[in-house]
Amino acid sequence: MSIHEVYPYLRARDAAAAVAFYKAAFGAVEKFRLTEPGGRIGHVELLFGGTTIMLSDPFPELGIAALDPDGPSCFVIHLHVDDADAMIAAAVAAGARLVRAPQDHFYGERSGTIRDPFGYDWLIGHAIEEVEPEEMQRRYAAMLSGD
Incomplete structure (x- = not known):
């Protein structure tokens, strides 16, 4: 199967x-x-x-x-796109609410989150660098430890 x-x-x-x-x-x-x-x-x-x-x-x-559009979110849908900033702006212009503005992240992606008018959260991002899993883990641990 x-x-x-x-x-x-x-x-x-x-x-x-x-x-x-x-x-x-x-x-x-x-x-x-x-x-x-x-x-x-x-x-x-x-x-x-x-x-x-x-x-x-x-x-x-x-x-x-x-979903209740104003209720809590239990999951997020990730869209990997060419230009996260532009896609987030288009979603907001179409009626979405900005949850988290786009920013660069330790794992090599620029992303932000919107909530659509129907209660679904969308994490929208694009790659800014290739990061190997070991380096990603190192950066994650450093971020959490305040380094």
């Missing part, structure tokens, strides 16, 4: 608005959607670069809930 692919599957209180946001903020491309006669989105697939992210509206009758 083997795993062929992994797809994050998000739920948003307004999946149609989330699709519009992801297109405007990140340049996501809609592959297709399945919509109920009443308008709820049961399934939509979006391409983020070469990666598919799936999305739907909540279906409380099936136990499928969406």
Whole structure:
């Protein structure tokens, strides 16, 4: 038995608005959607670069809930891009809230975090240097020890 692919599957209180946001903020491309006669989105697939992210509206009758946009975050989605500053600015212009401004990090990446209007946190970064794991660990330990 083997795993062929992994797809994050998000739920948003307004999946149609989330699709519009992801297109405007990140340049996501809609592959297709399945919509109920009443308008709820049961399934939509979006391409983020070469990666598919799936999305739907909540279906409380099936136990499928969406995040509270103002509630705590339990995970983050990392987008590795060409220009983190530009992507973060585009996301904020599209309606995201800046959580952490972009900055250079010890592990060789410039990144920052936004929260989208649907409660998902996105860590957006780009490489600024190649750092071997041993050097990364040394820098991490030094940072934590105050050196």
